[in-house]
Amino acid sequence: MNFWVLLLLSVFLLEVQNGVSQETKNKKDANFRPGRKKGKGRYPKVKDKEVGGKLQSILTQVLEKGRFLRLSDHTILNSGKTLELRCKGSKIGWAYPSYLDTFNDTRFSIEQNDKFSQLTLKSPSPADTGEYSCWVILCDGDECEKDTDRTSTSYIYFTDKDELFVPSPIHFEIVFMRPDIPATVPCRVTSPKTTVSLHREMPPEEIQADGKLISYNPTKGFILQSPSLEYTGAFYCKAKSTTKTTPQVSNKYQLLYLEVPSGPPYATIQASSILVTGGDLFNITCTVLGEPEIDVKFIWTYPGQDQRPVIIQDSRRLINRGVGQIVRISQSVMIVDDVETIDFGTYICTAKNPHGETSVATQVNLLSH
Incomplete structure (x- = not known):
């Protein structure tokens, strides 16, 4: 009897030992992958994945060879260190602060490779603070379009302890206010942690931001939701930082109130004479009264x-229609000299702006004796 008890006990202990050994082996196998080395650093390699049915951001920052950081909506970086952004795709479109194109900045470049596109900005400064985005371009033959589902954007701050405001080449900027849309005083900062206040120059006073009628967005500036004549005049912003004891003052902004609402051009047309004879000279003037900063393009259709x-001859000028009320007059004048029979008929002027277009017409006829 004792023999069988000892035999059963030995078998039981052997099974328990095998189970523990197998469990330990499974744990080791789970932690080991052939050919896989332990990664260095804190940033893993990026792969496209779907979260909640949507693709994650395709915009990444190149940190070092083979390592990337997927960017969020806002990114804070130090000035001076070269920025390298990458988007995966065989055809990629980019958007970035427009002045990098305007001044043909040699620090800036974009290179399209077979599988990705890379944006490089050397020695970035606080002036480069702004929105950077990329998107996949889908093409069917010669027709291409932006893939809105594969678009990523990050507002990048380039911080600098000596530059609290994003520098601007314009030292005294005009801000036009309209009754139908919010106005923005564009004193942007190089760090979202900066405390900013809005001030009127004369009479000296701080304009309180209540978060509703007046609010501050570090990527845009102070936003006036319901502009009025009350806010006309010279203003500036003041920034305070935890690293600077003295507040920093921004550029000055001249706020002007406009009576002219946004929309297609309001055009009028007038001929110096609607009855002419052969050999005469006449002119037709097309006039648009509109927003000061909105350009107007004129197109003529005429006999002959x-x-x-x-x-x-095209011209434009600003006129003051009252205290703080500025409008822009754009004119196009057509001159017809040494009139011939072919010049009689209808003259049409079409004025275009980003909001639409307006056509006006007048008739020039032969003066009968």
């Missing part, structure tokens, strides 16, 4: 087009 030489 492409057959008769005419002179067209």
Whole structure:
């Protein structure tokens, strides 16, 4: 009897030992992958994954060879260190602060490779603070379009303890206020942690931001939700930082109130004479009264087009229609000299701006004796 008890006990202990050994082996196998080395650093390699049915950001920052950081909506970086952004795709579109194109900045470049596109900005400064985005371009033959589902954006702050405001080449900027849309005093900062206040120059006073009628966004500036004549005048912003004891003052902003609402051009047309005879000279003037910073393009349709030489002169100027109320007058004048029979008929002026277009017409006829 004792023999069988000892035999059963030995078998039981052997099974327990095998189970513990197998469990330990499984744990080791789970932690070991052939050919896989332990990664260095805190940033893993990035792979495209879906979260909640949507693709994660395709915009990444190159940290070192083979290592990337997927960017969020806002990114804070130090000035001076080269920025390298990468987007995966065989055809990629980019958006970035527009002045990098305007001044043909040699620090800036974009290179498209077979599988990705890379944006490089050397020695970034606080002036480079702004929105950077990329998107996949889908093409069907010669027709291409932006893939809105594969678009990523990050507002990048380039911080500098000596530059609290994003520098601007304009030292005295005009801000136009309209009754139908919010106005923005664009004193942006190089760190979202900076405390900013809005001040009127004369009479000296601080304009309180209540978060509703007046609010501050570090990527835009102070936003006036309901602009009015009350806010006309010279303003500036003041920034306070935990690293600086003296507040920093921004550029000055001249706020002007406009009576003209946003929309297609309001155009009028007038001929110096609607009855002319052969050999005469006449002119037709097309006039648009509109927003000061909105450009207007004129297009003419007239008798004898492409057959008769005419002179067209365009001009524009700002006029003051009251205290703080500025509008822009844009004019196009067509001059017809040494009138011939082909010049009689309808003259059409079409004025275009980003909001739309307006056409006006007048008739020039033969003066009968």
